[in-house]
């Protein structure tokens with residue numbers, strides 16, 4: 001596995017592969033790797049000849065009072081895990097490589113970034129599209145894989161790729177859950193054992209909401225009841241059922257529904273979702 005510390009090393013590696021006609025899949029991460037990330041790596045391996053993983057904690061997607069300074073850094077363990085998965089190259093740039101002096105980006109996240117996470121994290125998706133675009137420029141992958149847990153992010157990236165006609169296929173990786181149902185997340189490290197126990201309620205509530213929707217229960221009432229249950233343990237940022245393609249209200253034309261939530265458990269923000277076909 002090659003560890004590329006700067007843009008030049010990364011582009012040299014990729015250029016050699018391109019000359020050889022290899023298909024390159026890319027998994028962007030901020031490190032703190034867990035089984036969810038590794039499942040994206042396996043998906044990448046199944047879809048390409050060469051796999052690149054980036055590890056870069058992107059400052060521009062964090063708000064002022066967020067956890068940028070404390071974001072888990074487990075680089076040594078991450079590299080060990082990626083080597084074990086037979087990843088071909090890991091890109092670990094620093095801030096100056098991604099945002100060189102004088103760098104400006106006019107790139108803004110598209111309409112799918114509105115609402116949901118953006119309400120509490122204004123500018124977050126602008127930061128995400130800017131860093132992902134930079135990484136795409138440097139790595140020029142054929143395929144890039146993003147987890148479904150960050151569902152709004154996935155749609156925002158797809159929208160950017162379509163808007164800029166980038167020749168990159170975006171694949172979505174299924175949510176990987178702990179045995180309890182809690183969606184794997186780097187931020188789960190912040191939870192105490194007791195909080196982990198409480199957190200499993202989130203997926204239970206989402207699963208029940210899905211079932212109730214399929215049973216034809218009025219969604220607004222079901223969501224209201226679910227909020228009442230969740231608010232016993234969590235501070236709810238949002239819990240919404242939307243059209244999974246447009247992230248707008250469900251209409252008669254909706255074929256796929258997304259139930260999405262963001263909640264706080266103590267000071268830890270958790271997001272989760274469940275996506276399913278309209279019955």
Ligand code: PAF
Pocket residue numbers: 028029030056058061128131132150153
């Ligand atoms: O999902 C993440 O970990 C990040 O938002 C990403 C895509 C690596 C961009 O920094």
